[in-house]
Amino acid sequence: MIRVVTPNRKKSRPITSPRREVYLTESAFLSLVVSAIEVTPKETYGVLLGYRERNRYIIDYAIPYQTAERHTSFVYRNEKAHEKMVRFLDELSKVRPIGDFHSHPNTYVKASKEDKQQMSFSEVYIIVGCSRKTREIPWNYNRDGTLSGTTSDFMIKICAYYPLNVERKTIRYAPVYCPFAIGYRKSLSGTID
Numbered sequence: 001m002i003r004v005v006t007p008n009r010k011k012s013r014p015i016t017s018p019r020r021e022v023y024l025t026e027s028a029f030l031s032l033v034v035s036a037i038e039v040t041p042k043e044t045y046g047v048l049l050g051y052r053e054r055n056r057y058i059i060d061y062a063i064p065y066q067t068a069e070r071h072t073s074f075v076y077r078n079e080k081a082h083e084k085m086v087r088f089l090d091e092l093s094k095v096r097p098i099g100d101f102h103s104h105p106n107t108y109v110k111a112s113k114e115d116k117q118q119m120s121f122s123e124v125y126i127i128v129g130c131s132r133k134t135r136e137i138p139w140n141y142n143r144d145g146t147l148s149g150t151t152s153d154f155m156i157k158i159c160a161y162y163p164l165n166v167e168r169k170t171i172r173y174a175p176v177y178c179p180f181a182i183g184y185r186k187s188l189s190g191t192i193d
């Protein structure tokens with residue numbers, strides 16, 4: 001069965017710092033979903049642009065990297081292209097690179113060992129799970145903090161995480177909010193005024 005699986009939550013000692021949250025704009029949400037669908041079953045990769053407000057990451061844009069080397073179980077960014085892009089993106093006054101995203105076609109949205117390798121403390125990371133749809137599921141927030149729903153052909157699950165300890169490669173999952181995602185589907189019936 002093809003499915004997108006939710007990250008497991010381990011019971012551990014209480015963490016005192018407040019959980020960070022992720023807010024996606026309409027533009028960021030559409031880019032995340034479209035770029036994952038476009039290349040599935042390969043993985044997409046890109047940069048998240050926005051800003052951080054205390055414990056909130058506001059993500060205005062998600063820019064997919066056209067030069068990423070895409071495979072079905074991993075994706076590499078082109079470092080030379082990344083450097084060129086970051087030099088430009090750092091010039092922007094209102095938004096700046098605050099993390100990256102990639103997709104997990106037909107697999108888990110849990111961060112893999114590789115996903116935890118190159119984390120920066122202040123950044124946020126998004127994984128978009130994209131699998132073939134088996135039934136219609138309305139877009140909604142899940143109790144584990146992910147955001148999921150179906151498109152015409154795919155089941156999409158969006159998960160965000162940030163590092164708790166960069167050296168130890170420990171992470172914490174962040175709830176993802178996107179009001180646009182909850183109501184974007186056009187209704188199938190109804191009168192036209």
Ligand SMILES: [Zn+2]
Pocket residue numbers: 102103104111112115127
């Ligand atoms: Zn991954």
